[in-house]
Amino acid sequence: xxxxGGLWRAWRLVPSRAGAFCVLVLCAIWSLGTYAQPxxxxxxxxxxxxxxxxxxxxxxxxxxxxLTVAARKIDLPTTGAVVTSATQMAASGSGATATGSxxxxxxxxxxxxxxxxxxxxxxxxxDRWNGKVLMLGGGGFDGSIPAVTxxxxxxxxxxxGPLSRGYAVFASDSGHEATNGAVNGAFSVNAEAYDNFMxxxxxxxxxxxxxxxxxxxxxxxxxAYFAGGSTGGREALTVAQRWPRDWDxxxxxYPAYDFTTLSLQQLRVTEGFAAPGAYPDTxxxxxxxxxxxxxxxxxxxxxxxxxxxxxxxxxxxxxxxASVDGAPLRCAGGVAHGDTCLSDPQIAALNTMNTPxxxxxxxxxxxxxxxxxxxxxxxLGVGSNSPLEPTVTTLALGxxxxxxxxxxxxxxxxxxxxxxxxxxxxxxxxxxxxTFNPALAGQSSGRISMLSGLDATDANLTRFMRRGGxxxxxHGTVDQTVSTRATEVYFQRMQLAMGFGAVASFVRFYxxxxxxxxxxxxxxxxxxxxxxLENWVEHGTPPAHQVVTDTxxxxxxxxxxxxxxxxxxxxxxxxxxxxxxxxxxxx
Numbered sequence: 341x342x343x344x345g346g347l348w349r350a351w352r353l354v355p356s357r358a359g360a361f362c363v364l365v366l367c368a369i370w371s372l373g374t375y376a377q378p379x380x381x382x383x384x385x386x387x388x389x390x391x392x393x394x395x396x397x398x399x400x401x402x403x404x405x406x407l408t409v410a411a412r413k414i415d416l417p418t419t420g421a422v423v424t425s426a427t428q429m430a431a432s433g434s435g436a437t438a439t440g441s442x443x444x445x446x447x448x449x450x451x452x453x454x455x456x457x458x459x460x461x462x463x464x465x466x467d468r469w470n471g472k473v474l475m476l477g478g479g480g481f482d483g484s485i486p487a488v489t490x491x492x493x494x495x496x497x498x499x500x501g502p503l504s505r506g507y508a509v510f511a512s513d514s515g516h517e518a519t520n521g522a523v524n525g526a527f528s529v530n531a532e533a534y535d536n537f538m539x540x541x542x543x544x545x546x547x548x549x550x551x552x553x554x555x556x557x558x559x560x561x562x563x564a565y566f567a568g569g570s571t572g573g574r575e576a577l578t579v580a581q582r583w584p585r586d587w588d589x590x591x592x593x594y595p596a597y598d599f600t601t602l603s604l605q606q607l608r609v610t611e612g613f614a615a616p617g618a619y620p621d622t623x624x625x626x627x628x629x630x631x632x633x634x635x636x637x638x639x640x641x642x643x644x645x646x647x648x649x650x651x652x653x654x655x656x657x658x659x660x661x662a663s664v665d666g667a668p669l670r671c672a673g674g675v676a677h678g679d680t681c682l683s684d685p686q687i688a689a690l691n692t693m694n695t696p697x698x699x700x701x702x703x704x705x706x707x708x709x710x711x712x713x714x715x716x717x718x719x720l721g722v723g724s725n726s727p728l729e730p731t732v733t734t735l736a737l738g739x740x741x742x743x744x745x746x747x748x749x750x751x752x753x754x755x756x757x758x759x760x761x762x763x764x765x766x767x768x769x770x771x772x773x774x775t776f777n778p779a780l781a782g783q784s785s786g787r788i789s790m791l792s793g794l795d796a797t798d799a800n801l802t803r804f805m806r807r808g809g810x811x812x813x814x815h816g817t818v819d820q821t822v823s824t825r826a827t828e829v830y831f832q833r834m835q836l837a838m839g840f841g842a843v844a845s846f847v848r849f850y851x852x853x854x855x856x857x858x859x860x861x862x863x864x865x866x867x868x869x870x871x872x873l874e875n876w877v878e879h880g881t882p883p884a885h886q887v888v889t890d891t892x893x894x895x896x897x898x899x900x901x902x903x904x905x906x907x908x909x910x911x912x913x914x915x916x917x918x919x920x921x922x923x924x925x926x927x
Contacts, residue, residue: 398558401428401443401465407555414449414547416540421449421548429464439489439504442466445552449544451515456532459541461512463549464488465556470506473553473561474870475546477568477575478511480756481525482537483518486511486572493569493593493858494814496866496889505870508553508561512545523752525759529767538599538794539578546579546586565873569593569858570822573813577830578796580811584804589877591869592813594857596822597796597830598707600788603760604778605697605710605823610742610754611774612692619741620686623679626722628690631664632657636717640853641910644917645893646863647717648853648907650817650824654694657716659687690715693820697778701785704793711825718818719861726861728892735857736820744772753821764791799833805846810876812848812869812883814901816855818862824851831904848883850901853908854893864892867901887919900924 399407409421425446433439442464449459462485476486488509491501502509515536516527528534536544546564554560564587568576573595580590596602613619620628636653637643647653659682662669671677674684682690694716696709721733733739738751746758761773765784781788801811815827831849854863866889875881886901897917899908902924914921 399555401426401445401556404443404445404552404556407552409447409449409548409551413551414544416543416547417452418544419450419452421447421544421551423447423552433504436498437500437504439500440466440468440506442503443556444488447548447552449512449541449548451532451536453530453532456530456536457516457527459512459515459536459544460485460517461510461545461549462488463508463510463552464503465508465553466503466506468506469508469557471559471561472507472563472565473549474502474507474509474565474567475542475549475579476502476509476511477566477572478514479569479571480523481518481527481759482514482571483516483524483527485513492567492591492870493572494865494867495870496868497891499868502567502870507565508549508557510545510549512541515541523748523755523759525756525763526769528760528764534764535794539575539582539796542575542579543583543586546583563588563878565589565591565870565877567591567870570596571599573597573822574599574796580801580804580809581796581798584801584807584809587804587809589810589873590804590812591873592811593869594815594819594822594824595796595813595827595830598705598710598792598826600705600792600795601697601699601703601707601710602822602826603757604788606753606821607757607761607773607776608697608778609689609693609713610746610751610757612689613737613751613754614742614774615685615689617676617683617685618689620682620690620720620737621679622721622723624682624686625720625737627664627679628659628669628682629717629719629722631659631662631669632717634664635662640907641912642916644910646854646899647817648899648909650714650717650851650853650907651905653717654714659690659716699778700780702789704789705795705797707792707795707797711823711829713820713823714818714825715820718820718856720820722861724861726892728859728861728864731859732856732861735859742774744774746773797830799830800837801834801846802838802842805838805842808877810846810873812850812873814850814852814865814867814869816852816857816860816863816865818854818860819857821857828904849904850886850888851904851907852888852901853899854890860892862893863890863897863899865889866891 404423404426407423411418411420427444429442429444431441445463447461516533518524566576566579573592574597576590576592577595577597635657636647639652640648660670671681671683676683693713695712698709719732720736734752740747740749742750742754758773761776762771815824835843852865855865872883887898888901890897898919900919906924906926908922909925
């Protein structure tokens with residue numbers, strides 16, 4: 341999609357009623373008010389300050405209040421932006437995670453459509469700036485500003501975040517404020533608001549933020565990075581696809597890049613568990629996981645509570661024929677019989693989750709299906725004592741069987757899908773989404789097709805590669821929110837579109853056994869992806885021999901971070917909790 345025409349193209353998606361040369365040649369990146377590309381590396385020896393010498397402040401923190409950004413400085417349609425507050429924040433914390441003093445800026449980017457909300461954003465401008473910027477992505481339907489004092493996804497808790505490292509960090513609410521956490525799709529009936537959510541807000545925020553960075557420090561950054569997971573992962577891929585000249589490096593965790601088809605698959609799964617007798621209770625979920633572990637845990641060479649050879653498990657495990665502790669997992673005759681087995685309706689719902697949603701109508705994105713999930717081997721809410729269990733349960737099957745209207749205790753993905761169908765697709769808040777057939781869609785098929793055109797499905801990142809950009813992607817193998825298989829599809833398409841050698845020159849894609857969506861009771865991954873990206877972008881050192889650490893399942897346990905399609909196989913000897921005892925293999 342043309343970056344200048346996204347708003348006007350998206351306008352047709354809603355129902356008709358919804359209505360130079362600059363300071364320091366080495367740092368030159370602006371021409372006629374448009375940000376062209378990050379400053380050359382040699383700027384780090386000039387005034388950008390990455391060696392710890394802060395550049396002179398051109399505009400002090402309090403003086404930023406009221407600063408306006410002209411619409412012409414933002415490369416997508418807006419009516420300009422303004423800094424609404426600027427507060428000097430004192431240094432805080434201690435040790436590795438200590439944060440120096442910084443200026444916290446809040447601002448608003450005004451829409452073209454007066455009925456659309458502003459894009460609200462924050463920027464943290466450290467007093468000791470390293471000359472670089474980093475934008476953080478959001479999650480769910482967005483609707484709130486990610487904490488600019490926070491870290492990138494799955495970062496080690498004992499290592500400094502971007503702001504502590506000296507980055508100027510910014511983020512936005514994507515163009516609307518949610519009234520129910522991250523589960524509220526009402527904003528999407530406004531075309532400009534939805535276009536912002538699907539990507540336009542990223543460019544608008546980037547352009548406005550860089551004007552403010554330049555005003556404060558007097559120079560432009562010499563490197564720009566983006567990091568996000570889930571919706572933020574989609575946003576990470578979006579910026580690499582649509583505005584590759586803006587970014588030097590991107591981190592995309594568990595990316596919901598195909599938001600339209602993902603939402604419809606989530607609805608299909610929700611409808612499956614809404615069927616009579618289809619919803620398993622906590623004990624039955626634990627029974628299922630036990631059966632899978634008994635069948636698949638050893639496929640990677642060691643019984644260690646992790647299924648690393650996921651492909652082999654998917655190919656062999658069948659809940660209808662599996663056993664647990666020597667007894668059939670399936671209830672006799674398929675009829676429910678307490679917590680000692682699974683009934684046929686429950687097995688059918690699980691198999692729905694394991695299989696793809698195939699569309700009977702063409703989609704503008706070119707998608708024909710959304711894959712199933714690696715449901716067998718996942719913690720679906722087994723009631724463990726892990727402090728992460730409530731989050732894992734919510735992101736898996738929830739605690740309440742889905743029914744209309746969908747409860748807040750129902751599976752989180754179903755709530756997102758429900759909002760998407762009622763507001764974004766149908767524009768009827770009273771519509772019973774559980775009666776909608778996503779495979780056929782009826783009169784809504786054209787609308788869904790157009791919506792899919794806004795997804796981040798373009799796997800040809802040649803422009804990003806040619807400007808020197810680097811991309812890190814990572815996904816847990818048992819994610820029940822965004823299918824790991826979908827990210828595999830995206831990576832495979834990239835290889836087909838660009839060639840295996842080209843992709844290997846600028847992309848690394850890792851799968852992490854036992855990690856679910858952002859968290860995991862089996863393996864809660866911790867990896868310093870930002871340092872890996874910095875070393876690749878700034879020093880030309882590709883990631884090698886990366887190790888991921890568990891912080892919850894077996895705290896301190898490590899595994900090699902294997903590039904897809906490889907997985908960690910036990911060497912046959914050595915500490916099962918040490919990455920040194922495993923080798924990345926394929927097949």
